Amino acid sequence: MTLFPTEQWLAQYGRRLDESDALDDISAGWGVGFDGDIRMVIDDVPLAETTLGDLPPEVLAELPEDIRAGVEDVTLAQAPERFGEHIRPTLPEIVQDLLRQIEENIHDGAIHAHIGLREGSVTEVETLTDPDARDAGFLIHGTLTTWQGILDGRPAVSALLTNDLTVQGNQVRLLRYASMLGLLGEVAAEVETTHLFAEPGPSVTREVVDAATRPGVTVGRSAERQVTRTLQDLSPF
Structure with missing residues (x-):
């Protein structure tokens, strides 16, 4: 088991992403001609509340x-x-x-995990000691509680639809690669994880949305259409 959120967990996640055949299948062209690096921002890490x-x-x-x-x-x-x-x-x-x-x-209570991603290959993984020192094409923000839920099997699609996850980046490219968001969460859930911080109790609303969007092996078509509509609402195009 690997403690989350730590450098060791991120390294394990990066290896699993790099080995993912499913990622190879859906990420053709990702990062080609644009910055495909992803920043996972883990907000509200409860240092003062945790002994x-x-x-x-x-x-x-x-x-x-x-x-x-x-x-x-x-x-x-x-x-x-x-x-x-x-x-x-x-x-x-x-x-x-x-x-x-x-x-x-x-x-400022947040961990910034940088993942270099080009098509199906992970070029690097790094927990940033200076978040302002480098850029990423896409930033995915979520509280520690949200990320813990995804690691425990909550579909990333559900977290996006409930605004528990927010994504910054080129919306047109996100529309094209909407299914990648779900897969990034699925691979994270495959890492054998021990949570460093206590996990929250269940939310009825969240569980309803989770059930409606829960995929099989990859993001289901219905869930992907919902993600696409959500991203379209955010897009200026």
Whole structure:
């Protein structure tokens, strides 16, 4: 299992995308003559609301029980300062790496995951330490809660239709490649994932839309038509 949202999870996702035959089938021409890179923006990461004790058991498993009991109430927002440079080398490697990623990769409560994509090939994956340092042709915004739902099998189409996901980029190209949005979510759900943060409870409205748009192997035609109409509403053309 790989912790989400971390650099390790993104690397696994990138490998699965690159190996996807379905992506090869539907992405001919993607990124040819235009910037096809995709930025997944994970908003509202709850650092101040999450304590070390709230994390999955494996994160603190290597800490002695007495030490673990003494740090369980420290929030992730407090942890980088609480565990300074003299203390960190004594912590388990998984905790040290998590503290580093919190400091380097979370900006204004968001994680920016950059995926280089050209036709069916993934050219790079990177969690950005400076979101302003580079551009992407398409930005997909969603809260951590929304992304967690997609990893658990919620169709990305449903999240788009309910505005839980928003997409910025050339709308004409998005219309042409509407089915890619669904596939990107399906591949994400294939990664064996442990959520670093607690998952939300179910939403009746969301479950109704999910059921109506849930695909089989790829995005169904009905759902794709709904996505197309949604993107057309956003398009100035």
